[in-house]
Amino acid sequence: MTRTSDETIVRLAIEAALQAGASAAEGFFSRSSSTTVEVSGGKVENVKVRDGSGIGVRVLVETRLGFAHTSDLSDSAVKKTAKDAVANAQSSAPDPYNRLPAFISADKYRTELGLAPLDEALVSGRIGMEERIDRALSMESTARAYDKRIAKVRQSSVSDAVHESYVSNSNGVGIHHRITSCTASILAVAEANGEASQMGWDFEHSFAFKDLHVKPVGARAAQRALELLGARKIETATVPVILDAPVAGEFLAAVGQALMADQVQKRKSLFAGRVGENVANDAVTIIDDGMYERGIAPAPADGEGVPSQKTVLIDSGTLKGFLHNAYTAARDGVASTGNGVRSSYASLPEVGPSNFYLVPGTVTRTDLIAGCSRAYLVTDVMGMHTVDSVSGDFSVGATGLWIEDGKVKFPVRETTIAGNVRDVLLNIKAVGDDLKFYSRFGSPTIL
Structure with missing residues (x-):
């Protein structure tokens, strides 16, 4: 299929939905192909080849929302899917914040160049x-x-x-x-x-x-x-903690969930009601940028067609705002930040990160370690997803390296790190220069 045929399918869906009684309609077409090769012991263990495409149709009947999707791209199936979306809308509850994004002039879309x-x-x-x-x-x-x-x-x-x-x-x-x-x-x-x-x-x-x-x-x-060979257990201690970049990225993901507007509106965020307040050390600046060239998923627009943008969420420690899709933006009376994320054509756009990262500093990881008389360098954690996004409390399993006099002394295993996200953010002393993305969340090493 070609780009022209993709657009034809989407136009067909929109026209069919409007003819069926929708007051507004949207089509989201996607096609993906992937190959994964796994080897072990010098032999191929697994080969996965996947290829799929489909269309999701989202409609409004006044303020009622309906959605349907299909992987059958024949004209008849696309038209039926559009009609199903309208029928689903007619049986759903009205919500004044349901809406589809308005057209924005072409020059607002940052070029794919x-x-x-x-x-x-x-x-x-x-x-x-x-x-x-x-x-x-x-x-x-x-x-x-x-x-x-x-x-x-x-x-x-x-x-x-x-x-x-x-x-x-x-x-x-x-x-x-x-x-x-x-x-x-x-x-x-x-x-x-x-x-x-x-x-x-x-x-x-x-x-x-x-x-x-x-x-x-x-x-x-x-x-x-x-x-980590020869890792040992240690006694309970209160020491500075260095989060290696992959671990810091997991921590940032936990912070990021609390910066999604839907979580804030549900009062499930530790940042609710704190815009304008100091929530982190002034070394901390957190940004989400849909076109960030060092990110994993740069794109000119989000899953709703809203232009990608650079959104500063925490600026030198001060909370500036949250990430929005069209729905949460309408609820708060603000503009979408271009963070309507879809996992596939079969899903509705939810609030999510594009390329979400902690702005790197200028100090190297080596120098961060060298500057510590005594510290714990955490290289792996288990359970970061259990962070309480309302209270900020966490308790996670960790392994890593014990630092003394600026050098690694021995590896450490079976430790538990407990604390609160608020305290961690306020006590970040230094941010490394080694920013890396392991997912849509990226972070350097932090102390």
Whole structure:
């Protein structure tokens, strides 16, 4: 199918919905294809090839909302889906905040020229299965060769995807987007002297297959596993904590959920009613930017067709606002921030991050460690998703490295870190320069 045919399908859905009685209608078409190769022990363990497309139709009948979706793109199926959406709206409760985004002049859409170029080799299918397998095997062999104590690699995985979407509505919105994405991840296992085995994980992302450099990923995973060999338990202590970039990213994701407007409106956020207040140390600036070139998911618009924008949420410690989609923006009487996120054509847009990150500082990770007379460098956590978004309380399992006199003294296992998000934000003393995205949330190392 072509871009023209995608737009034709969406127009057909909108016209059918309006003819069936909708006062406003929207079509969201998406097509995705992906390939994942997993290897272990020098052999291919699994190959997954997925390809799917479909359309979601969202309509309003006055202020009643209806939605339906289908993967059958025949004219008759698309028309039926539009009619089903109208029928669903007619049986739903009215809500004055239900609305579809209005058309915004074309110059408000930040050009796709600023985005990473498409990997035409992926789009055209020129990347063969052997190339994918070779990358995964190369990453595994790099990890195994890094040190004789690397006993095995549980999984070495290389994935790539091509995603295309088109969203349009009866208000005049119409935006098309294509993106290619590649990832590599590996889990290495280290063993020595009969001690408990330790695992190290690493990940990398690129927009083009040729830019997916897997050997450094394998080496970093091996190093992380080796660092934890001989890990010991420690007595209860109150010390400064350094969150390694991957862990800081998980913490930022917990903070981010409390900055989504739907959570604030439900009074399920520790930031509710605090706009304008100091909520973090002045070293902390948090931004969501739909077109951020270092992010994982840059796009010219969100899943509702609202132009992507740069939204400063916390500026030098001061809370400035929240992320909105069209619905939450209407409830608060503000403009959408372009954060109507869809997981697929089969879902309605929810409030979510685009490229959400803690602005990096200028100090290196090495210097952060060197500046600590005594500290705990946390390299992995379990249970960060259990952070209470209302109270901010958390208690998570952690492993990491004990720091004394600016140097790593020994690895640490089976610890529990407890505290409150508010206190952590207010007590961040320094932010590293090593910003990295492991998901839509990205963070540097923080102290």
